[in-house]
Amino acid sequence: MRLDKHSSIPLYAQLRELLVEQIQDGRYKPGDQIPSELTLCEELDLSRPTVRQAIADLVADGILVIEKGKGTFVAKEPERFVIEHFNALTFSFLNFDTYEGVGLKPIKLMEPDPELDRMFKYPADKPHPGYWLIEWPLRADNEILGICSSYVPVQIFPELGQSISAGKRMVDIKSNKYAMLPQKGSLSVLARPAKNKEAKALNIPRRTFILAIEGPLFSRSGHVCEVLRVALRPDLVQLEMN
Amino acid sequence: MRLDKHSSIPLYAQLRELLVEQIQDGRYKPGDQIPSELTLCEELDLSRPTVRQAIADLVADGILVIEKGKGTFVAKEPERFVIEHFNALTFSFLNFDTYEGVGLKPIKLMEPDPELDRMFKYPADKPHPGYWLIEWPLRADNEILGICSSYVPVQIFPELGQSISAGKRMVDIKSNKYAMLPQKGSLSVLARPAKNKEAKALNIPRRTFILAIEGPLFSRSGHVCEVLRVALRPDLVQLEMN
Numbered sequence: 001m002r003l004d005k006h007s008s009i010p011l012y013a014q015l016r017e018l019l020v021e022q023i024q025d026g027r028y029k030p031g032d033q034i035p036s037e038l039t040l041c042e043e044l045d046l047s048r049p050t051v052r053q054a055i056a057d058l059v060a061d062g063i064l065v066i067e068k069g070k071g072t073f074v075a076k077e078p079e080r081f082v083i084e085h086f087n088a089l090t091f092s093f094l095n096f097d098t099y100e101g102v103g104l105k106p107i108k109l110m111e112p113d114p115e116l117d118r119m120f121k122y123p124a125d126k127p128h129p130g131y132w133l134i135e136w137p138l139r140a141d142n143e144i145l146g147i148c149s150s151y152v153p154v155q156i157f158p159e160l161g162q163s164i165s166a167g168k169r170m171v172d173i174k175s176n177k178y179a180m181l182p183q184k185g186s187l188s189v190l191a192r193p194a195k196n197k198e199a200k201a202l203n204i205p206r207r208t209f210i211l212a213i214e215g216p217l218f219s220r221s222g223h224v225c226e227v228l229r230v231a232l233r234p235d236l237v238q239l240e241m242n
Numbered sequence: 243m244r245l246d247k248h249s250s251i252p253l254y255a256q257l258r259e260l261l262v263e264q265i266q267d268g269r270y271k272p273g274d275q276i277p278s279e280l281t282l283c284e285e286l287d288l289s290r291p292t293v294r295q296a297i298a299d300l301v302a303d304g305i306l307v308i309e310k311g312k313g314t315f316v317a318k319e320p321e322r323f324v325i326e327h328f329n330a331l332t333f334s335f336l337n338f339d340t341y342e343g344v345g346l347k348p349i350k351l352m353e354p355d356p357e358l359d360r361m362f363k364y365p366a367d368k369p370h371p372g373y374w375l376i377e378w379p380l381r382a383d384n385e386i387l388g389i390c391s392s393y394v395p396v397q398i399f400p401e402l403g404q405s406i407s408a409g410k411r412m413v414d415i416k417s418n419k420y421a422m423l424p425q426k427g428s429l430s431v432l433a434r435p436a437k438n439k440e441a442k443a444l445n446i447p448r449r450t451f452i453l454a455i456e457g458p459l460f461s462r463s464g465h466v467c468e469v470l471r472v473a474l475r476p477d478l479v480q481l482e483m484n
Contacts, residue, residue: 017438017448020438020448021438021439024437024438024439026356026357061449080432082430086431087483088483088484114268115268184484185483185484186482186483186484187482187483188324188480188481188482188483189328189431189453189480189481189482189483190322190453190476190479190480190481191433191451191452191453191476191477192476192477195266196259196262196263196266197263197266206259206262207303209433209451209476210433211431211432211433211453215482234432234433234434234451235433235434237432238430238431238432239430239431239432240428240429240430240431240457241329241330241427241428241429241430241431242330242426242427242428
C-alpha cells in the first residue's frame, strides 16, 4: 500500500489520489463499486474522518457518486455527443443543404471589422458593405452543446439576410454561387477560456475552458468566403476525425 | 455606463466583468493600456478599493498585467504552438521517417489489456503477445507541450523494442511492413480533465482540462495497426486543420 503516514501530505489527500489513480488505471471502472468506508479504514489502518474526507473530495470532483443505501461508485463518464467525420466544412453555414430545423437566430448585418477584414484579406482602406452574422446553437436532446457563428461577406451574398428572412431555400440562395461556396478551410482547433458571452450562452461558469473551432473557409478559387467561430461544451462534445 | 449601484452584484464584480467584456469585444486589445485606477474611479464614480479589487481579480485571472511605473495592460495572449496540417497520422509513431531527436522514452512491452484489445479488435479469449508502448514528449523551446503514447501490437512488429534499442533506422524497421503501416485513422479530439499522470508529466494542476487526441489508426487493409493517446497543454497548443 502506498500511503505514507510520515509524509507532509495529509492522509486524506494521499488516499484520494490513490483512489484516483486506481480509477484512472482501470482497476475500478465507471459504474464499479469501490470498497466501503469501513473496509478502507480497516485495510489501510485509517480513521473514519480521513476516509470520509477523501471520498467527499472525489464526490465533489464528480469522480465518485454515492448511491444511498447501496454504496459508493465510480461515476459514469458523461455521454459525449460525437461529431462524426469532422472536417473543415462540418460547421459551414454555406455548406448546409437546408437551414430548416437548425434554429438560426435572426441574421444580423455587421459593419466592417478590422479582425474579420484581416481574415477575409480585405484591404483596410477600401470600404465594403460588411458581413452577415449567422448564429445557431448545436443541440442534442434539448441541451446546448455549442454555439456556431458564421460570417459571410455581404459583397458575395448581398441578399442573404433578406433571402433567409423570406424563407428562401438554401438551394436557391446558393444557385449561381458555385464558385463562391466553401471547398476547404484552415481551422484552428483549441481549448481556451470561454468569453463571457460564450459562457452565458453555453450555461457554464465564466472562464471555463471550451473547445473552440475558428478560421476561414475558402472557395474553389482560393478566396475566403466564410469565417467560422464555434464554441463547444468541453464536457459534452467530441470531434471524430476520419 | 452599465454599472448598477442598486444591484445585488458587488460593484467590483460589475466593473471586472465590464472590463472583461470590453477586452473580449476588442475595445482593448492585447498589449493595450487600460485607464488608470484614478480615471476609472472618476469616470465611473467608484471608490479606489472597488477599482483596485476589480483589477486585482483580472490580474489573478491573467487577463491584465501591471507593469510597475507604467500602468495596467491587457495581457498578451500566450503564443501557441501551431500543429500545422493536423491529420490522423500527425502523431503516428509508425508514420515517422525517423525517431532521431524525438526523445523517445525507453520502449515498454505491455501485457494484453482489455481496453486496447477491444480497440485492436482482438478476441478476448485468444492470447497474444501484447503491445509495445512507445512514449515521447512534444516539445518547443524546452517546454513540454504534450505527451504522446503509441501502442503497436507485438504480433505485427515482434522485434520493435529490440530494433529501436539497437538504434535501427525507421526505414529498416518498416521495410516489408508496408501493408501494416497506418494509412488513415479514426481519432477523437476532445477536451477532458487530465489524469494524474498526465497532469504530472505536463506540469499542470491535477484535473486541469487538456486537449486529448485518442484513437486507432488503420493499415491499407483496414486493420488496426496502432493506437494513439496524445495529451496536449490546452494553453500552449492549437491544431490546424486544412
